[in-house]
Amino acid sequence: MDRRLSLSGSKVARRILFSFVLAALIPIGILGVLSFQQVKQQLQEQTAKALQRGCKDYAYGLVSRLLFAESSLRLAALKIHKSNKNDKPVALAGEQWLQGQFTGLAVLQADGQPATLSQDNAAIPVLTAEELAQIVAGKTLLKPVNGQRLEDSRLWMAINLVENSPKAGILMAELKPELLWNSETIDPNNLLWVMAADSVQMLFALEQDFDPSPELRAQVAQANSGRFSWQKDEEAYLGAYWKLPVATLFFGPDLIIVQSQPESLAFRAIRQFSAIYPPVILLAVLIVVYLSSRLIVKYLTPLERLILGTHRVAEGDLECRVTIDSDDEFEELADSFNEMTRRLRSQFNILATMAEIDRNILSALNAEDIIDTALNRLPSILFCDLISIAVINPDIGIANDIRVRRRGQNSEILSEPVILNQQDVADLRDLQNGAIEIGNDDEQMSEYLHVLGVSGAWRYLVVPVHVNGTLASIICLGYQAPKQIPPESRNAAISFGDRIAVALSNAAWEEKLYQHAHYDSLTGLPNRLVLHDRLGQELARARRDDAQLAVFFMDLDRFKNVNDSLGHSAGDELLRQVAGIFLNCVRATDLVVRLGGDEFVIVIGELHTQHNPAAFVSAVAEKILTALKQPVTVAGLPMTVTTSVGIALFPDDADNVQDLLKNADAAMYHAKSEGRANFRFYSPELNAAALENIKLEQELRGAIGRNELLVFYQPKVDWDGHIVGAEALIRWRHTELGMISPAKFIPLAEQTSLIVEISDWVLEQTCLWVNACHAQGLGPLRISVNLSAVDFKHPELVEKIAAVLNRTGVDPKFIELELTESVAIGDIKACIERMHHLKELGLTLSMDDFGTGFSSLSYLKELPLDVLKIDQSFVRQLETDGSSAAIVRAILALADGLGMETIAEGVETAVQLELLKQHHCGLFQGYLFSRPVPKDEFLSLLQADALKRGTAQPAAS
Numbered sequence: 001m002d003r004r005l006s007l008s009g010s011k012v013a014r015r016i017l018f019s020f021v022l023a024a025l026i027p028i029g030i031l032g033v034l035s036f037q038q039v040k041q042q043l044q045e046q047t048a049k050a051l052q053r054g055c056k057d058y059a060y061g062l063v064s065r066l067l068f069a070e071s072s073l074r075l076a077a078l079k080i081h082k083s084n085k086n087d088k089p090v091a092l093a094g095e096q097w098l099q100g101q102f103t104g105l106a107v108l109q110a111d112g113q114p115a116t117l118s119q120d121n122a123a124i125p126v127l128t129a130e131e132l133a134q135i136v137a138g139k140t141l142l143k144p145v146n147g148q149r150l151e152d153s154r155l156w157m158a159i160n161l162v163e164n165s166p167k168a169g170i171l172m173a174e175l176k177p178e179l180l181w182n183s184e185t186i187d188p189n190n191l192l193w194v195m196a197a198d199s200v201q202m203l204f205a206l207e208q209d210f211d212p213s214p215e216l217r218a219q220v221a222q223a224n225s226g227r228f229s230w231q232k233d234e235e236a237y238l239g240a241y242w243k244l245p246v247a248t249l250f251f252g253p254d255l256i257i258v259q260s261q262p263e264s265l266a267f268r269a270i271r272q273f274s275a276i277y278p279p280v281i282l283l284a285v286l287i288v289v290y291l292s293s294r295l296i297v298k299y300l301t302p303l304e305r306l307i308l309g310t311h312r313v314a315e316g317d318l319e320c321r322v323t324i325d326s327d328d329e330f331e332e333l334a335d336s337f338n339e340m341t342r343r344l345r346s347q348f349n350i351l352a353t354m355a356e357i358d359r360n361i362l363s364a365l366n367a368e369d370i371i372d373t374a375l376n377r378l379p380s381i382l383f384c385d386l387i388s389i390a391v392i393n394p395d396i397g398i399a400n401d402i403r404v405r406r407r408g409q410n411s412e413i414l415s416e417p418v419i420l421n422q423q424d425v426a427d428l429r430d431l432q433n434g435a436i437e438i439g440n441d442d443e444q445m446s447e448y449l450h451v452l453g454v455s456g457a458w459r460y461l462v463v464p465v466h467v468n469g470t471l472a473s474i475i476c477l478g479y480q481a482p483k484q485i486p487p488e489s490r491n492a493a494i495s496f497g498d499r500i501a502v503a504l505s506n507a508a509w510e511e512k513l514y515q516h517a518h519y520d521s522l523t524g525l526p527n528r529l530v531l532h533d534r535l536g537q538e539l540a541r542a543r544r545d546d547a548q549l550a551v552f553f554m555d556l557d558r559f560k561n562v563n564d565s566l567g568h569s570a571g572d573e574l575l576r577q578v579a580g581i582f583l584n585c586v587r588a589t590d591l592v593v594r595l596g597g598d599e600f601v602i603v604i605g606e607l608h609t610q611h612n613p614a615a616f617v618s619a620v621a622e623k624i625l626t627a628l629k630q631p632v633t634v635a636g637l638p639m640t641v642t643t644s645v646g647i648a649l650f651p652d653d654a655d656n657v658q659d660l661l662k663n664a665d666a667a668m669y670h671a672k673s674e675g676r677a678n679f680r681f682y683s684p685e686l687n688a689a690a691l692e693n694i695k696l697e698q699e700l701r702g703a704i705g706r707n708e709l710l711v712f713y714q715p716k717v718d719w720d721g722h723i724v725g726a727e728a729l730i731r732w733r734h735t736e737l738g739m740i741s742p743a744k745f746i747p748l749a750e751q752t753s754l755i756v757e758i759s760d761w762v763l764e765q766t767c768l769w770v771n772a773c774h775a776q777g778l779g780p781l782r783i784s785v786n787l788s789a790v791d792f793k794h795p796e797l798v799e800k801i802a803a804v805l806n807r808t809g810v811d812p813k814f815i816e817l818e819l820t821e822s823v824a825i826g827d828i829k830a831c832i833e834r835m836h837h838l839k840e841l842g843l844t845l846s847m848d849d850f851g852t853g854f855s856s857l858s859y860l861k862e863l864p865l866d867v868l869k870i871d872q873s874f875v876r877q878l879e880t881d882g883s884s885a886a887i888v889r890a891i892l893a894l895a896d897g898l899g900m901e902t903i904a905e906g907v908e909t910a911v912q913l914e915l916l917k918q919h920h921c922g923l924f925q926g927y928l929f930s931r932p933v934p935k936d937e938f939l940s941l942l943q944a945d946a947l948k949r950g951t952a953q954p955a956a957s
């Protein structure tokens, strides 16, 4: 940063310059003024003194000329006296030695009257008596005589003609003014004048016609000597005077010698000074400006650089350096500034890195990304030569993932986990929110640090990271000796440690959330979200590899019964075990998903590696079905479950996730409808079946109104084959589709709750039919009506049935309700209570399809059941399957033990009948006796049966 100061651009520079100039100007000015005054005073003094001296000199000259004139006059007197001639003065006057001094001579009589004159016209002044007396006394008279004009003024001198002889007369002479007032030595610029001290009359003035004012005259007459200032023609003058004490030598007035000089003349030296002074001041100012500018530039340029530096720092440029080599405080200041910016830069770098780490913490899914960022960024900002971050396994105290980065190298992971000393772990755990500094030779040097200290001597800063009070990680900064650990490194490392703690905690939480969002908590299997994601990926891969892919859709047959009968925890346990079985049946690369409830999906990928993909898929399905045949233990009970598997193939059956799942689902329903515990591949027809189901459902809704529903009756017979009752079975005679089996539409009706309406209708029809039969003298007959689980759980079931009984007026003892195990068992207490209410109505209750569910025999005795109905699947296998026979025997024995009636359904053959009779089954129902028939046909069967009985009484109820 090299920038020269501009004086005009810097306020400080301008102020300093102004101050410097002022500082120079004020003393110079004061000095100038004082000097001026001093010089003026001095000059005044000197001038006054010179004028005074001039007055004195002039006075001395005047005295000497007067004395010379006196001696000349005495000589002349002597000469006159000796000659004793009266004309002598005239003659003498012509003599050159006198001519030079006197204008004329005159001899006076002793009384002062003129005697002889050198000139006729000489105006001889009249002497006063005193003057005469003085002269007589031997004194020399000096008498000023004023003329009209100043130049006419004269000075006369008078002495006794003969010394000590006053009567001899008096010699008078008029002093020659040129000689007397000789002013050759006087500066022509000066004013000089002489006055009589007593009369202040002017006697002589160097300047013609000069007439000082009376005040001035009076002023100078006051003292023997002095000085004064005055104005003449508006010009200032300095003046001095000296009183010549003439009276001591002569008899006459003292003379005042006055000299004056114009101030301008006196102050000529000052005028020169005034002329020189401003340029000198100007020069001084210029020198001050020049020197101070140089100084200012010299001293303010560093300041300017510092200011520029601070501006750049303020604008965020922390890279700027201020270079000043002045070897003074400015250089020190620049060094401090550079150190400050370095620290700021370091702090900002630390903050930026921390912010980046914070962002990573917020966005990263795992701690590894954050640790990687830290390893890459921290060495440069913490000025360390090595950084390592170890993730600790808190359970076993092992640092098993130690990432190290040395300066200038990429980070690496130490392969060998380090077993931490228990003391180290305890020490680090106790050190919450802190750091310890450890030297290489330190006894505290732990095994963990030994591993890192591979290149020379080191100092370490160790920061433990705690998550939920547990030592989760160790951050270690390594410094090459003898470097000191900078304090900002320590703070930043601790702060970073906090972030790692948050990151690790977040990562664990994220992991938990991810698990929660993507995995089924019960079985640990991936869920629907993962299925869609993975299946999408598998499809993309299969498309790319031109491969096939299979999707299995499965649910457990009659799983609901398990849940209802053994409780949800048993159901959960079963699902867990089934999930394990599924996983064991597929490859690790295949995907097993629990969709929810008892629904599972398996995605079999990489079918291109198989010679015959379809055969492979079938084999997997078989494997699953076979594996499930092995009994599992749930709630302490051995149990076998079956599943129905629907299989859809990519790309034959569908080419996207949705359709594959939908078609596999359809295939599964197909498998179910074909008897469960098997698998079916999807075919387009299945789709048609699904559509048909939807159509069927819509049509079923209007079937009652359109009188398309019918009730058929299937007789129940006793040992002798006589009809003792019947089961009411619904039929749907569709106008277009013909007769539709209840096996087809009842499940549909149960799914849509239409079954409630249908069951109500069947019950009412049955009651009416019972009444009709009895009215015709046929009977008494007990006719059973199927009640589905949906019907049974209807909150107003009892009230509704009571209402039908009331409405139809049927005797309830002729009506039997057939419940399935799923209806009868579940919330067992509520179920029992409801059954009691039904019993209280006078109805008979039977358990349908007994043996197929998971009824617990322990509470069967609690149920107010009248009849147990053996499921036709056991009856069908009576002849072939020993275990079915055993079950039938057991059921019959149980019913007998509980005092219940028994009836076997689905009896088709005489052998079955015989076997059932052998096992003491009470009643029988099946095609062997009659198929379900319309009511008219059933009426005929009844009539025929009555005839067959002949004399025999119809069976009593």
Ligand SMILES: Nc1nc2c(ncn2[C@@H]2O[C@@H]3COP(=O)(O)O[C@H]4[C@@H](O)[C@H](n5cnc6c(=O)[nH]c(N)nc65)O[C@@H]4COP(=O)(O)O[C@H]3[C@H]2O)c(=O)[nH]1
Residues within 6 Å of the ligand: 714, 728, 729, 730, 731, 741, 742, 743, 746, 755, 759, 762, 785, 786, 787, 788, 848, 849, 872, 905, 906, 907, 908, 925, 926, 927, 928, 932
């Ligand atoms: N193979 C064979 N089958 C025999 C034999 N004897 C009787 N069946 C059939 O076995 C089924 C007996 O009824 P379910 O077990 O209650 O099974 C019934 C019952 O669960 C339900 N269902 C029928 N009508 C109603 C009804 O009105 N209400 C309710 N909720 N369900 C009904 O539909 C199921 C099927 O009824 P269906 O098709 O009428 O079939 C009837 C009957 O026709 C035989 O010897 N061999």
